[in-house]
Amino acid sequence: MDGPKIRNMQEFADVSGISRPTVSKYFNDPNSVRRTTRARIEAALERYDYRPNIYAMNQNRRLTKTIGIVVPYLSDPFFAEIARNIERRCLGKGFWPVLFSSHGEEKLEQDILDSLRSLKPAGVLLAPLGRRSAKREIEKFCKEVPTVLFDSNIDGVGEAFIGSDNAQSIPLIVEYLCRTGSPPCFFEMPPVNPNANKRRNAFVSAMQRLGHDPQVVRIEGKTWDFEQIGFDGGLDVLGKGGFATNTVLCSNDRLAIGLIAAAYELRIPVGREDASHIRIAGHDDHPFSRFTSPPLTTVAQDYAAISNKSVEVLFNLIEADGRLGQREETLFDGRLVMRASA
Amino acid sequence: MDGPKIRNMQEFADVSGISRPTVSKYFNDPNSVRRTTRARIEAALERYDYRPNIYAMNQNRRLTKTIGIVVPYLSDPFFAEIARNIERRCLGKGFWPVLFSSHGEEKLEQDILDSLRSLKPAGVLLAPLGRRSAKREIEKFCKEVPTVLFDSNIDGVGEAFIGSDNAQSIPLIVEYLCRTGSPPCFFEMPPVNPNANKRRNAFVSAMQRLGHDPQVVRIEGKTWDFEQIGFDGGLDVLGKGGFATNTVLCSNDRLAIGLIAAAYELRIPVGREDASHIRIAGHDDHPFSRFTSPPLTTVAQDYAAISNKSVEVLFNLIEADGRLGQREETLFDGRLVMRASA
DNA sequence: GAAGAAACTTATCGCGCGTAAAATTTCTAT
DNA sequence: ATAGAAATTTTACGCGCGATAAGTTTCTTC
Secondary structure: OOOOOOOOOHHHHHHOOOOHHHHHHHHOOOOOOOHHHHHHHHHHHHEEEEEEHHHHHHHHHHOEEEEEEEEEOOOOOOHHHHHHHHHHHHHHHOEEEEEEOOOOOOHHHHHHHHHHHHHHOOOEEEEEOHHHHHHHHHHHHHHOOEEEEOEEEEOOOEEEEEEEEEHHHHHHHHHHHHOOOOEEEEEEEEOOOOHHHHHHHHHHHHHHOOOOOEEEEEEEOOOOOOOHHHHHHHHHHHHHOOOOOOOOEEEHHHHHHHHHHHHHHOOOOOOOOOOOEEEEEEOOOOOOHHHHOOEEEEOOOOOOHHHHHHHHHHHHHHHHHOOOOOOEEEEOOOOOOOOOOO | OOOOOOOHHHHHHHHHOOOOOHHHHHHHOOHOOOOOHHHHHHHHHOOOOOOOHHHHHHHOOOOEEEEEEEOOOOOOHHHHHEEEEEEHHHHHHOEEEEEEEEOOOOOHHHHHHHHHHHHOOOOOOOOOOOOHHHHHHHHHHHHHHOOEEOOOOOOOOOOEEEEEEHHHHHHHHHHHHHHHHOOOOOEEEOOOHHHHHHHHHHHHHHHOOOOOOOOEEEEEOOOOHHHHHHHHEEEEHOOOOOOOEEEEEEEHHHHHHHHHHHHHHHHOEEOOOOOOEEEOOOOOOOOOOOOOOOEEEEEEEEEEHHHHHHHHEEEHHHHHHOOOOOOOOEOOEEEEEOOOOO
C-alpha cells in the first residue's frame, strides 16, 4: 500500500509489468491467466490497492456480475433469513447480490423490476407478491432477464420455481392435529399470494380424506401486517363464540402469533396440555415462533434448502445462457415441529 | 411505445428533436431545462421507452445518485422497518437506495464498506455493528464517503449521528417501574454495540437518583440471536432462584421476548396484574412486542423520526459537498408504552 | 531441440454518457 | 422595440474499460 495512486487499469498494468488486456482478463477470471502472471498481478495488488471501476466494467460487459434478489416483505424475518442465505451464496460465487423488498406493494414491485432492467443483472431471484394483477408484467420481465421464482409460484412464469410443498406439509400437520386431539379448523386471511390458497385447499382435502368436515374461518385483512390481522381477527372470532373446534390451524405462523396474543387478551388459555385449552398451530417455523407463549407447534419450511437450491438453479440457468430446456419446479417437504401450543 | 428501439441518448435526442447535451441535462434534473423543452422530451419519452444507461451515467458523473444503507442485522424487524423508511425517502428524492446488512459479522461489514467505495455513492447511512475493533476502518471510510451514522454511535466518527437518547428513555421507564411496583433489576447481555453500555449506565444512575440499589444481571451471548440468548439466560437465572426483585428491565425488547418465553417454560406467570407475578419490561418497541403474552411494556424508539432525520441530515451533507461545519448529534426521546407485562 | 499450442503484447476500436466552451437562439424586463 | 439574461445547440473531448486481431513470446510435448 504505497506508491502513487492508481487511476485506471492502464496505470495498474504499467506498475505490475503486465499488459492491460491481460490484467483485464485476470479481473474477469483470475484462473484464466498463467500462474506466474497471476502471481505478478497479485503482488502488485498488494502494493497498490487498485480496484477496477465497476461502472466501466458493467457498461461494456455483455453480462454484469450482479444478482438481483427480490422479496415481498423484508420486515418478515422469514424473508430476511432467506435473503441472508442467498446473499452469502452469491458472494461465494464471486457475484454481487443486490437486495430489494417490495414491502407488500405492487407498485414498488413494479419499480424494482424496472430498476433491475437497468442494472442488467446476470440473473434474478424473485419471490413475487403473487397477486394476479402483476402476472403479465412479471412474465414480460422473466423473458428479458434470467429469473428464478421462489417461495410463491406463478404458473408458467420464469425458468424455474423453488418452494415448499403445501400438499405435503398441510396434510402432515392436519393428521398430527387429528391424532392428538380434536380436528382443526383453518384460520386464514384473504390470500396475498398463491400459497395461502394452496394451503386452504390442501387443508380441505386432507380433512375430507380423514373423514372430517373441513371448517374454514376467513378474516379480513389486506396488508402484510399478518400479526395484527391475526390479532384483530382472533379477537373478533373468539369474542363471538370462538371456533368450531378447540383446535385452530393458521395459514401461517405470523397469523398464529397474532391469534395467540388475542387469546391471551381474552384470557383464553392456549396449549396442548389441557383438553379445555384451545390448540393453535401454524405453518413456516417463523424465527419467532419458538418464543411465543406457549411456543408454537408448526411445520418448518426448509429455509436452507430453498435458498440453496434457488441459487443453484439460477447459476445453472446463467451458465445455460438464460434458458433451461423446460420449466423446473422443486418443492421441498415440510417438517413437523412439535411444541407446546398444539 | 412504438417506433424503432432507442439504443442510446443520441438516438433519443434525435427523435425528440432536442440536442443530446440538453437531454442529458434533463435526465440529471428535469427542472434544469425550460418547461417547453421538458414537455417535448417527456412527450418523446411516452412514445419511445428510453432509459439512460446507468453504468455509463455513473462512470462519468463525479457523484452517483446512489445512497448506501448499511444496517447491522436485517433479520431484526426493527432495522428492516427503519431501512424501509429510509429507502422510501431516498426514492422520493430521486436517489437509488442500496441496502446492505452486516448480519452481525464484522468481516461482512468491512466487505460492505469496500463494496460501497466501488459504488461511489453520493452518501451513506450507516448503523455500525459498534464493536471497537472496526472503529479505525469505519473512520477511514467516513473520511472518503459522506456518511451519517445512526442507531449506534461511534464518538467523533462520521459527519453526524442520529439515534435515541438512552439517558432519557431508560430513566423514564425506570421511574415508571419504581412507581408501579418493586424497583427493577437490569437484564443484559455482553454489549454488541455501545447502546447496551449506555443503557446499563443510565439504569445505574437512574436507580441511584431514586435511592435504590441498582442490580445488574448479565448473561452470556456473543451473537445477534437476542431472543435465544434471553431465553437461555432467563432459564438459567430463573432456575437458580430468580432475580433480586420481581421486576426486570431488559436492555432491549428482543431479550425480553426470550425472557418471557423462558418464564412461560418454567410456569412463572408474567404481568403487572398480580403482585406475585414477575414484571418484565423492554426497550425499543420492537414490532413484535405488542404480540407477546402478555404484551410487552417498553419504551418506543421513534423509528420514523430517526429515519427521517437521518435522511434529512444526509442530504444536507451531500448538498454541503460532504462536509458539515461540525459533527451534529441528534437524539430523540423515547416514549413510554404501557402494556400488560409490567 | 524442434514444432505446435498456449499465453501474452501491441494497437485500435467502441461503449454510452458527462462536460466544457463557444456560437446561437429564445426569453425577460424596461 | 431593444438590450441583456437565460437557455439551448454545436462541437469536441474524455472517462475506464471490454473486445478483437495480428504479431510475439513462453510453454508443452515428444
